[in-house]
Amino acid sequence: EAGKPLASSSKVDKVAFTGETTTGQLIMQYASKNLNPVTMELGGKSPNVFFNSVMDADDEYLDKAIEGAVLFAFNQGEVCTCPSRILVQEDIYDAFMERVIERTNAIIQDNPYDVNTMVGAQASNDQYEKIQSYFKIGKEEGAKVLTGGAAKKLDGDLANGFYIQPTILEGHNKMRVFQEEIFGPVACVTTFKDEAEAIEIANDTLYGLGAGVWTRDAHQLYQIPRAIKAGRVWVNCYHAYPAHAPFGGYKKSGFGRENHVMMLNYYRQTKNMLISYDKNKLGFF
Template identity: 45%
Template sequence: KKVSLELGGKSPNIVFDDCNLDDAVSGAVSGIFAATGQTCIAGSRLLLQDTIHDQFVEKLVAMAKMARLGDPGKLDTQVGPVTTPAQYQKILSYIDIAKGEGASCVLGGGPASKEEGGGKYFVKPTIFTGVNNKMRIAQEEVFGPVLSIIKFRDEEEAVTIANDIAYGLGAGVWTQSLKRATTMARRIRAGTVWVNTYRAVSFTMPFGGYKASGLGRENGMEAIDGYLQSKSVWINNGAGGGNPFIMKTS
């Protein structure tokens, strides 16, 4: 029986110094803090080119600070609570792990107290800098509002960092260069690559992962394959049978 499995990820959101900075900052915030980071395609690894790192982080922190925490049933809420007590504790434990590994917490880093939504299980939007890709906070799926920022020098290093992971569900690339965008999209081992956007989906586009992020595809024509089986039919239209001890070939 055919199956399709989507198994999560640790997606890289890669920002080059020729990007539209404001758009990329907004995309980074959306990538990790929308749905409280509890999405399979969360852009939880933010790869920043070293030439724009400090400027980008400053803008990113300023925007993330403005996120409205509250009741997930209200339309103006931007970051809601974590779904379960167990997941809440898991996220907080990963925050402690990141601090223990030497990452620098520049925003959040702990629980948030809110009366809305029952008042429990809120985690502050959290951003870590000084992360290297070997840290657990960079390699393991947290499934919460926790962002790891990793510096890179050039395109080659960005590809190496992006692919140095067990997962391969999604990736983002922010650049004004079409050549760079298409090159990165080809080289990154991920089922979906967004260029100058993030978290865009459509029922017409196949969705699924590489490596430990799953197998098979949802959506698009590829999704229909899971419901089909091939059949081979051979018809002899009157030609002689030939030697019965030799397999027929064509």
């Protein structure tokens, strides 16, 4: 109701949109009426890649990496850069995922006003039902539910809340649940053999907004992020959003950047003034 009139208004000189990819395509059409410039920050299906070196020791770093995998449930998973695809090197898969599932099951999901609550409810009934529809899709595709996989019913005043259990689905990257943005506390996990396959799977998506790489290997932490097609790659961390760092996407995750000072140029026109201080003509005519 508001987006179309705003984006197509002759009183608007620049359009920036944050949201779902198909909606972004519509906004671009509306803005084209006046040939207004646009920038788009759209959807994502971000890979979170864990190399076998993360389990070289049972230390603080491993604890951090496990939390990094579970960060798919941060803000109920309703984050455009949600690390919703977990890629684990196959020789550590069982041991690593055992720890990840244990940490996921320890998430406290309750009243959002309770300071101990880690995950609250989804933003709307539409989103609540959409996530459950993907559980059905995953089941039809043969995805295995490692934990969660259903709505969660709470007691009392919260009985009708839009609560979804933090969920991990195991499968392969060609499944719809791996390829489509669910926008909820749902992660899909698969394995990879080596660096080449990790990069191949990470890039096998329409999106390219965010990605995570976890490794103790100095070569990997430099080379793998450069090979992943995403506007932001977190290395041995995730969900850090410093104001000085450019943020934006590749492919169907949009174009343009936010936060960094470079974004100001999207809101400015470059004007060139050529002024002659010579009173004499050029002499051609």
